[in-house]
Amino acid sequence: MEIAAIEANGLNIEYRTGRGKKKLAVSDLSFRVNHGEIIGFIGPNGAGKTSTMKALLDFSPVFSGSCSISGVPCSDPRAREHLGYMPEMSYYPKYLTLSEFLDTCAAISGVPGWVRKEAVNTVAERVGMTSHLKTRLSSFSKGMLQQAGFAQALVHNPDILILDEPMSGLDPIARMRMRQTLAELRAEAKTILFSSHELGEIEMVADRVLALNQGTLAYEGPVSGIVGTDGNLEQAFLRLLGTEQEVAAWAA
Amino acid sequence: MGSLAIARLSILETLRRKEFYIVFVFIAVLAVWMYSLNMTSSGAGRFAKDIVMQVVWLASFALTVPLAARQISADVEQKSIYVLMSRPIHRWQYVVGRAVGAITASAICFTSMYAVLILMLAVKGAGSLADPSLWQAYLLQVMALITLASLTLCLSTVSSPGGAITFALLMLCATRYGSAAIMNRVQQMPEASRDVAWGAYLLIPHFEFFNVSQRVVHGWGPLPTSLFVQAMAYGLICSIFFVALAAAVFRKRWL
Secondary structure, X not given: OOOOOEEEEEEEEEEEOOOOOEEEEEEEEEEEEOOOOEEEEEOOOOOOHHHHHHHHOOOOOOOEEEEEEOOEEOOOHHHHOOEEEEOOOOOXXXXXXXXXXXXXXXXXXXXXHHHHHHHHHHHHHHOOOHHHOOOEHHHXXXXXXXXXXXXXXXXXXXXXXXXXXXXXXXXHHHHHHHHHHHHHHHHOOOEEEEEOOOHHHHHHHOOEEEEEEOOEEEEEEOHHHOOOOOOOHHHHHHHHHOOHHHHHHXXX | OHHHHHHHHHHHHHHHOOHHHHHHHHHHHHHHHHHHOOOOOHHHHHHHHHHHXXXXXXXXXXXXXXXXXXXXXXXXXXXXXXXXXXXXXOHHHHHHHHHXXXXXXXXXXXXXXXXXXXXXXXXXXXXXXXXXXXXXXXXXXXXXXXHHHHHHHHHHOOOOHHHHHHHHHHHHHHHHHOHHHHHHHHHOOOHHHHHHHHHHHHHOOOHHHHOOHHHHHHOOOOOOHHHHHHHHHHHHHHHHHHHHHHHHHHHOOOO
């Protein structure tokens, strides 16, 4: 059996919520992402999407179960050698210029000094930010920071990408450019796991969907598998992941 | 390579946060002030030299402590840690990188100030660049800054930046400026608690070992080489211990 690009087996993730209290964020989650696949990760707020991504990146400890990237356990830094991650919010060192930021990210990822400048220029061109390379991140708008975040995830040319809400905060043109870049990445056989609340985007880009609800896997399969006969993904999302009251409210 | 890139990030941050500019202003003020002082007459000259050296020492400590305290805590609070740690580096490499960055930035600030100090001493005829005690004082102060930065960084992994700054400054003041008073106090304690107090006193880092400013001021000459090497080795061991402890604590931390 081919080694999965991303794999989780019986993953349980707990969070401390107060004095000795713990909350189960993800419960017995198992899934497999094959190389070259684009997976949409959906679910209501607090479903456990970001927690799962954090576990894959070894940011939060896994209570039980296991997860791996290209067969390497996520707790091993080598698992992140060919991985690019874009966080949900633009948490970047704002005092750097875009060029310095991308160069630092490439350096930490092990890109040698003699090819870093070229890597930075290439990725800036790819996300359409060449003219902003000498601008400090502190003067970027939310959408520009989002694009900078996408660029840092790509700067070391990773094979696997984990993108947390990559489309949020983007204007229609930047959104279209990102969709185009995702299509290019698909052509380059990159593996992408991305979360989004924009169901239309998921429908357009993803090969498969992983739907989480209250920390458990509610659906895994093609987008067409959850879309009803009316073809409305939003209704399908609500039927699959909403509460009875939410479904009733929608129907009314 | 990962640690070096993170260290470079710390230095860039210091540069952009204008700490270096504060140092430059301080240096200009220091130079003008020293130029106006009479440093050649024996009593007043020694007093002036002592004051100037203490000001430079204190300024370097005041810059180092907050600089080291915010290295890791700012990344965690602002969540910029996610972008750094999503790369193939161990957490200890991140901690070492941040420590090296803080140490380098504070050493650059101190070196700039000290360069002006010894140049002005030479200009005023109150010291010579060939005086080995001046260079010994410089190296020991750099080691004091390395130890202080490592201690503060370590404290910042278990407390808030404010707590780390307060505790590090308390330890610095207690040992560097209140060592004799503490030892006298311990001597007067009842025998049973004296041993405990001595034990606790020996466990905290001793910044007084790096202070040779009086030898420079009074022209007593440099420390014997063996003592100088012991003080440097002590500082190095303390710094390695604090950075290793910070790395061990940070390894378990939820991000």
